[in-house]
Amino acid sequence: DTAVSQTPKYLVTQMGNDKSIKCEQNLGHDTMYWYKQDSKKFLKIMFSYNNKELIINETVPNRFSPKSPDKAHLNLHINSLELGDSAVYFCASSQLDGGETQYFGPGTRLLVL
């Protein structure tokens, strides 16, 4: 069983469209994250949710909105996509008081044309 899964794996879309990326973890963790990896492989935190509540919201455009329907899911919705949004987006999860190790999903490669 995949511990942290993301869908879709690849996403190609036009500028201005709205898209969502889904993430699910079956590890029973209480904290989930979204990271963005740019073309130079640099990784940066975007959001963090703990028990469905937002605890970290780095400086990202408000076109990005995370949604957590339950502890096991953290989806990322992006409005009005721009060329600069092209990147690989990784979901991760951890147990806040359980050793700090974060487990990553396989990534969603987003290309905005």
Added chain:
Amino acid sequence: GDSVTQMEGPVTLSEEAFLTINCTYTATGYPSLFWYVQYPGEGLQLLLKATKADDKGSNKGFEATYRKETTSFHLEKGSVQVSDSAVYFCALTPSGSARQLTFGSGTQLTVLP
């Protein structure tokens, strides 16, 4: 804010060579330190970690020691293999309740047969 500085890549080695990838950090208190590895086309996997000063993390022949006095967490392996070719990320989580990972810029390692 917290930051991680990694040695610039890419690094190219012959099989069985000794590997060192330097990592230094800036953080208040006592962060936890990690090395993650990203194989081509995949997500990030935890390679090893250390949560307090003088701890040594080790896995798959890789080692790193948490040096508080030099704020370093250098990754070493005595004899690399072709299968070790990947991007290696040094990262930290701060002490306290926030658990987001702050990553270094990544180091691309290529091992030639």
